[in-house]
Amino acid sequence: MRPLALVEAAVKKPVFGCQMCGQCVLHSTGMTCPMNCPKTLRNGPCGGVRPDGRCEVKPEMRCVWVKAVERAPRTPWAHEINDLRKPVDNRLWNTSSWANYFTKRDRVAPKGWRVEA
């Protein structure tokens, strides 16, 4: 990892469990990192969430999306939870999402992705 990515990881890992996908959407998902979902779902919960809100795959944790839906209304970006997020660009893993935000690299979508957010 490059220096900026190291700093980002040091700040975001302990607080958000950041996985360093390099294309952060944290603010739009109630400050809950969707990459902590074992299925890495970025557009909402799967259908397997347990009746008490625990994760289908890791019963020891609450579903990431249960938390996201709960927390999103308390953020200034509440409506953004319904954004249609594009597929992950797997080339950006372990790069700094801060840098990718300022260069707009994180918003580069494949040409066939024609859905409006």
Place this chain on the structure above:
Amino acid sequence: MSRLEEAVRDGRFLVTAELLTVNTGGLDVVRHHFEPYEEWVDAVNATDNTAAHAHASPLAVAIALKQLGMEPIMQLVCRDRNRIALQADIAGAALHGIENLCCLTGDDVTAGDEPEARRVFDLDSIQLVAVAESMRQGRYLSGRKLDPPPALFIGAVENPQAPPVDYRVDRALKKVRAGARFLQLQVVYELEPLARFMAEAVEKGLAERAAILPSICLVRSPKALRFIDENVPGISVPAGVIERCERAADPEAECFEIACELADAARSLPGVRGLHLISFRKEAGIARLCRRLGIPTREERETIGNGSRVAV
């Protein structure tokens, strides 16, 4: 245009069913699976490695269904294939005239008999719908052209009962915005969560934008209900329902009764456009349920052209 798409367009009552999994034994096995309820269904789902157990692939089974004169809905889950393989299967299906797709996330590998497998989830179900829609409009995700564009009729699923329940209709709306035109719902064993989901679906315009089909699952014993409750992710069976079957003089008949009651109530809910029927074993149960509920056969529905409400 697929038969299913036509039925949706014409506002006919829809019946789809889930084909039992196929592993080996040739095309006869596929035929035996759907023969008992053939008359009623508009289309049959070729499932994609259900509960993370390997079976004959949905593409192969969908082609088999087509060859046997039954209209397939090819399921695609995100668990086992990356975006390249998923697009290849969609293009491959379209090449064989398979138009109906049902895109879903998929149970995790830990739900299956090979929990040590690598999970993929390169796309999520909503992204998969969007990718299929882009292909329908003539482009792979990369932007590369598909000329002529494949005819596709894209659907998805939603679970009205799983938390966060308040977000389920919004999530389904995302799928519709991405391109889904029909939604097969996860099985429920009580009406209340389904009724609440449908009420919100009508209020938020979801039911208008996609044909919603609640799923009814037929089982033969209270033991099977208990198994589903404990082992199938996303489905819970109320204790009262299991007890009712256990106490009954004829538990098998009682299980069937419960399914009939649920199916009857579900089809009467505002916004419901049809039913998706699942039977883990005795497929003849699907035909029995259709007869019992007085659902006209597909041919009858096509000739009388009835609306979403079924005369009983």
